[in-house]
Amino acid sequence: xxxxxxxxxxxxxxxxxxxxxxxxxxxxxxxxxxxxxxxAISRSLDxxxxxxxxxxxxxxxxxxxxxxxxxxxxxxLISIYDVDPQAxxxxxxxxxxxxxSLAAVESAWLIYRCSFEQLGLKRVFSRTVAENVSVVSxxxxxxxxxxxxxxxHFDLGGKRADAVEHEVTxxxxxxxxxxxxxxxxxxxxxxxxx
Amino acid sequence: MDRxxxxxxxxxxxxxxxxxxxxxxxxxxxxxxxxxxKHIEIIFAVEDELHxxxxxxxxxxxxxxxxxxxxxxxxxxx
Numbered sequence: 001x002x003x004x005x006x007x008x009x010x011x012x013x014x015x016x017x018x019x020x021x022x023x024x025x026x027x028x029x030x031x032x033x034x035x036x037x038x039x040a041i042s043r044s045l046d047x048x049x050x051x052x053x054x055x056x057x058x059x060x061x062x063x064x065x066x067x068x069x070x071x072x073x074x075x076x077l078i079s080i081y082d083v084d085p086q087a088x089x090x091x092x093x094x095x096x097x098x099x100x101s102l103a104a105v106e107s108a109w110l111i112y113r114c115s116f117e118q119l120g121l122k123r124v125f126s127r128t129v130a131e132n133v134s135v136v137s138x139x140x141x142x143x144x145x146x147x148x149x150x151x152x153h154f155d156l157g158g159k160r161a162d163a164v165e166h167e168v169t170x171x172x173x174x175x176x177x178x179x180x181x182x183x184x185x186x187x188x189x190x191x192x193x194x
Numbered sequence: 195m196d197r198x199x200x201x202x203x204x205x206x207x208x209x210x211x212x213x214x215x216x217x218x219x220x221x222x223x224x225x226x227x228x229x230x231x232k233h234i235e236i237i238f239a240v241e242d243e244l245h246x247x248x249x250x251x252x253x254x255x256x257x258x259x260x261x262x263x264x265x266x267x268x269x270x271x272x
Contacts, residue, residue: 100254104230133226141231183234190250 002056005064007114009106010188012075014064014114021065022048024074028096035096037129040157060084062114063094066107070192075103078111080124088122090115095135102191106184108142109177116173123169129154130162139166143176200244200266204259207239221258237262246270 007014017025025048028034029041042048055061060083066076076097083090092111097103115124127150128135139147144166153163168176195203201218208216212227222228228236237256241247246269248256256262 102234102250102253105234134222134229137227137229138231141229183231186238187234190248190253194250 001059001061003062005062005114005118007110007118008069009110010185011069011191012066012103012106012110013069014066014078014107014110017052017063017065017077019049019052021074022052024065025077028077028098034099037132037135037156038094038096039154060090062119064111064114066097066103066110068191075101076107078107080111080115080119083119083121088120090119090121090124092124092126102187104138105180105187108138109180109184112168112173112177112180116170121170123167125165125167127153127163127165129156130164136164139164142166142180144168144172146172195244195270197263197267200270201259201263203243204240204262204266207236207243208259211236211239216259218259218263221260223257240266244270 003016005014005016022045025041026043026045029038030043035041041051055063061079061081062083063079063081064077065074066078067074077094078092079094080090080092081094092115095107097107112124115121126139128139130136130149146167146169148165150163150165152160154161205216205218208220208228211232212225214227216225220228222233237248237253240262244266246266248265248269252265256265
């Protein structure tokens with residue numbers, strides 16, 4: 001949906017995605033190797049712009065570009081979607097970063113802050129293809145202990161794939177937040193120096 | 195510090211952070227538990243132990259024990 005949420009951390013910030021970012025989406029999501037665990041997208045710019053048009057009208061969907069604070073250079077993409085105002089929950093994903101990026105921890109920290117502080121949600125979950133062990137491990141490393149297997153949850157190119165769901169409640173976030181914040185702050189000087 | 199001492203430090207840091215056995219062939223490609231968050235913690239711990247500091251550009255290349263050891267040796271020499 002069209003939104004005006006922005007959030008800044010020590011080195012990176014989230015800003016709303018726009019039509020001008022369509023080439024970035026194609027660049028990051030179009031690489032079949034890096035996107036093999038994400039839903040496939042069309043490589044056509046027109047198709048991406050048409051997707052944006054539908055996205056702008058879809059309630060409860062907040063798509064962001066992750067960019068460097070100092071230069072404004074785009075570093076990746078991240079979203080929170082399927083936000084249910086009644087249940088006060090949502091899912092985050094569409095997470096894609098440039099190879100070698102140091103924005104992983106900070107962008108995850110920012111999307112949780114957006115979820116709990118700006119959207120006022122009570123719980124947020126992420127669903128990762130179970131075979132994508134390094135991303136499952138990332139969520140584990142964040143300290144998230146509430147997780148479960150969702151058999152056959154994803155449809156990836158016509159094949160069913162299991163998902164691992166990690167859930168963070170507002171109460172859990174109070175515990176997880178300081179460690180992610182500290183790591184983001186420790187990493188930031190390195191990013192600013194380049 | 196010589197190469198052997200640096201290897202010993204790097205392997206000890208990785209084993210501690212990843213909570214598993216590691217060797218000189220361990221890399222992010224063959225160790226999915228070496229995730230993006232652990233990577234930051236590993237690099238900071240290696241830097242603390244060896245009193246060196248990697249640049250952002252260098253950190254992106256430190257995706258294996260061998261690469262960390264090689265760059266740590268270079269950093270020690272300069």
